Amino acid sequence: MLRFLTKRLLEIIPILLVVSILIFLFVHMIPGDPARLVAGEDATLEDVELVRKELGLDKPLHEQYINYMANLVKGDLGTSLKTKRPVTEEVFERFMPTFWLTFWSMVWAVVIGLIIGVVSATKRNKWQDYLGMFGAVSGLSLPSFWLGLMLIQLFAVTLGWFPSGGMESWKSYILPSFTLGTGVAAVVARFTRSSLMDVLKEDYIRTGRSKGLSEGKVVWGHGLRNAMIPVVTMTGLQFGFLLGGSVVIETVFSWPGLGKLLIDSVAYRDYPVIQAEMLIFALEFILINLIVDLLYGVLNPQIRYE
């Protein structure tokens, strides 16, 4: 187990190295001149050249790459071209809001999704199943942009229960995490339902029932545990995606997160910020994959880590 973990953690280094090279190349391949964009709409050529020099963009590409890597090794992600602030600060400032929003969205979405999924699977083709799946399909189909604005109209403007945006108190989390989690809850519900239905057909479930176990124990204890593997995989992936920040949610709820930062930095060709964000996303996915792999073992002790 320890060997497995060390090996997996060491693997991260070469992966990140390759990723960083790819990111650097791709980012510099996007058309658009950052000096021109940073200098602004009414800049003269003189301004643009001044900005280019100031930002170090006048140096040859390989030199820029060497600088970038040298700094990266030291843990320095560079300086934002747009705001001239350290990228570490810029990104970290938005990572935590994104993380907590993702976390709370996932918590309620997984709980609700599991409940709906289990109820639907056990009450197959009964009204509970129809209602659950009706909710799940709705949750998947509602554009979060529309849902967010509707929730603001209802709960912020008309009823005044929650703030319409920003990140001030726990109340600010309710509407955005509900909006963000809706899609995930729907996916979890559908995955749980189909996976559990398959499991409930298995022989060991029949054995359990025939030896007189209560239905609750059969479903929650034996059935669900075995049905969880695809659900965990999918939830891990969703978590990774959401950690990238959601532009839509962040825009609608004025949430200071990573998604909008990425879009803005691409629009500005803010190379250091784009590179830092992509690196972080890569790292997040690697770590989440690792966690998911470890969870498999918890769910099914037959899985061994060699």
Next chain:
Amino acid sequence: MKKARNILFLLALSLVLVIAGCSSGGGDNSDGEKKESEKASKSGKDIVIAVADNFTTMDPHDTNDTLSNSAQKTMLEGLVGFDKDMNVIPVLAEEYAASEDAKEFTFKLKENVKFHDGTPFNAEAVKVNFDRLADPNSGLKRHSLFSLIQEIEVLGEYEVKFVLSEPFGAMINTFAHPSAMIHSPKALEEHGKEVARNPVGTGPFKFVEWKPSEGLEIVKNEDYWKEGFPKVDKITFKPVSENGSRIAMLQTGEADFIYPVPTEQADSINGKNGIEVESNSSIIVRYLAMNLLKAPYDDIKVRQAINHAINKEAFIKVVMNDHGNVLDSVIAPDVQFYSKQDPYAFDVEKAKALLKEAGYENGFKAKLWGANHSSAIKAMEFLQQQLAQIDVEVEVVPMESGTLSDKIWSVQDAKDAEIELYYGGWSPSTGDADWGIRPLLGGHEAFPPFSYNISYYENTKVNELISAALATADLDARGKAYEEVQSLVWEDAPWAFLSTDNTMAGKKNYLKGIYLLPDGSLSVSDIEIE
């Protein structure tokens, strides 16, 4: 039986959802009508202003977006500034004078003004700031506006003289530009480039905290030099990029002032929930540039035909929801030295006749470039439809900003420019005709990549007049020159002249003294709560 119950249940559920949906929109409306004449009320003296984007920096010398300038203007001030109609007014200067040849500018300064850190404001402070701006090595985005400054002489504690390397008649307006605002020399010394996060000025408000993604907080400057001001205690700026969310904040009272208000929603929120929408003319012009080096746009008749083929009133109705004005010169009325021209009347027959004279009886094909945001696309599609009336078949090509700027500015030789038609906008932030005309139409010196003459317009007479207008500080002489420039450009029609934008802000009706200037920047120094 069971099935029927299921169906009933689903019906009931959908009904609940529909009602929930309606009550958000509908309830809001009836609320609004009740409150129509009501005056919204406010307790306390803390104001929240929601804006569309994050501020980028608090250093005006290194700023190129009007939004950041607006935030800086609450804390820092310049020697001169603009009033509500873009006229230059003294701020930290008591009076100012320019030499006849527009090479020397002398300012008498206000006495007894202090920066927020206690440093006295004087000629030396002015010198330190403009030395910084004039030095290309400081790497500031606004250096080019002040690159002509050769020497700054401190004539006395409260008198300072600027000497330029060559005459520049529009210099007073440049001093009124937000980038010419003055930092405390002590802050510049202590923080260097980090003044971008530690602004210390002489303005009505003092800096407290700024988190780019969350907002800016400023408090009243108790020692402000203008007696009795400011009249509120605290202002918080919040970046809210989604239009609908910004409006919701104004409706819930989470914000007291928001801008911009999208023109589409302006009328539906105005007068409800104690909200007032202010729509005022700006100096932002909208135009359709034509590449004069390319056929058929090298033919003046074709350009005039295009001008006649576009219904500008309809353009404003459709694209701007009636919040704008017809552009009747190359610059907007609030820009210094504006002179009104005779509009090209909307006349399809005349346009067709002109095209026929030019030999394009059956029209031609054209590519129209522009930005890819929805309002630009809407405008371009409108132009496409209008030009179809004279058989000009327009292909609309919206482009992402980086790609678009590459296409326009990577051109090294004017003859290679691919551009045919370009839909664009311009706001001359110095408020002077010079910055409204020279970068856009000032001959080969303004061709890309040097500047923004995307029409590749070159008229020797215009170039001469622009130079002459810069060679003197005599306002009459400058005015005469620009009058002629405007009429020449209007005749040559390097653009189809379209419209000027309105500035759009929404506020609770208890707020007074807060407004957007025609350059789109915000003024809060006179803000008060009724």
